[in-house]
Amino acid sequence: MNWGNKLVFVFIAFALLMGTLVYKAVNTKYELVSKDYYKDELRYQDRIDGKNNVAALSGKLDLTQDAETVMINLPAEMKGVKVKGEAWFYCKTDATRDRKIPLQIDTAARQVILKKELVKATTYELKLNWQAADQKYYIEQSIHVD
Numbered sequence: 001m002n003w004g005n006k007l008v009f010v011f012i013a014f015a016l017l018m019g020t021l022v023y024k025a026v027n028t029k030y031e032l033v034s035k036d037y038y039k040d041e042l043r044y045q046d047r048i049d050g051k052n053n054v055a056a057l058s059g060k061l062d063l064t065q066d067a068e069t070v071m072i073n074l075p076a077e078m079k080g081v082k083v084k085g086e087a088w089f090y091c092k093t094d095a096t097r098d099r100k101i102p103l104q105i106d107t108a109a110r111q112v113i114l115k116k117e118l119v120k121a122t123t124y125e126l127k128l129n130w131q132a133a134d135q136k137y138y139i140e141q142s143i144h145v146d
Contacts, residue, residue, distance in 0.1 A: 031094075031095045046136060046138070047129075047138045049136060049138075050129060050136045050137045050138025050139075051138055051139065053135050053136060053137050053138075054075075054137050054138065054139045057075040057077050057137075058075065058076065058077065059074075059075030059076040059077065060075060061073070061074060061075065061128065061139050061141060063126065063141060063143050065115075065143075065145070065146065067115075068114060068115055068116075069112050069113060069114055069115060070112075070113045070115060070118070070143070070145065071110055071111070071112050071113075072087060072110065072111045072113065072126075072128065073109065073110050074105060074109040074110070074111075074130075075109070076109070078105065078109040078130075078132055079107065079108060079109045080107055080109075081109075081132045081133060082132065082133075083103060083105045083109075083130050083131070083132045084102075084103060084130065084131055084132075085102075085103040085128070085129050085130025085131055085137075086100055086101065086102055086103060086128075086129060086130075087100070087101045087102075087103060087111070087113070087126060087127075087128050088100045088101075088126070088127040088128070088129075089101070089118055089124040089125075089126055089143075090124060090125045090126075090127055091119070091122055091123075091124055091125075092123075092125060097119045097122055097124075099117060099118055101113060101117065103128075103130055105130075115145060118145045119145070120145055120146065121145070121146070122144070122145050123142065123143070123144045123145075124142070124143050124144075124145060125140055125141075125142055125143075126140065126141050126142070126143050127139075127140050128140075128141070
């Protein structure tokens with residue numbers, strides 16, 4: 001093999017390498033935590049205030065699971081109080097697995113969520129925000145749905 005053939009081989013190898021890199025770059029999915037991350041950052045103080053309000057409560061958030069449901073138990077101070085908010089089951093690895101479920105708390109400050117609404121064998125970050133009696137509350141907790 002003379003130097004001319006080696007040079008052609010190097011150019012072909014370089015072109016294949018560059019083509020592979022361009023193909024991979026174009027087909028890579030980049031997912032952001034939020035599409036409106038700038039607006040979310042502007043409202044971050046609400047999260048801090050919500051976490052402080054949760055810390056001031058005497059009880060704590062309790063998550064339990066059985067074969068078919070996930071149960072969210074809010075602190076005891078929320079019993080009998082009108083609560084509105086949202087439970088966001090955030091999957092860090094795949095945005096298509098995210099689920100946002102409006103809170104519909106019963107009088108015992110519980111919400112039952114059917115596991116068929118969630119993707120099984122997934123670890124979620126539960127981002128729970130709610131409002132009760134003109135106070136905003138926010139808490140994050142990790143949960144693995146079996």
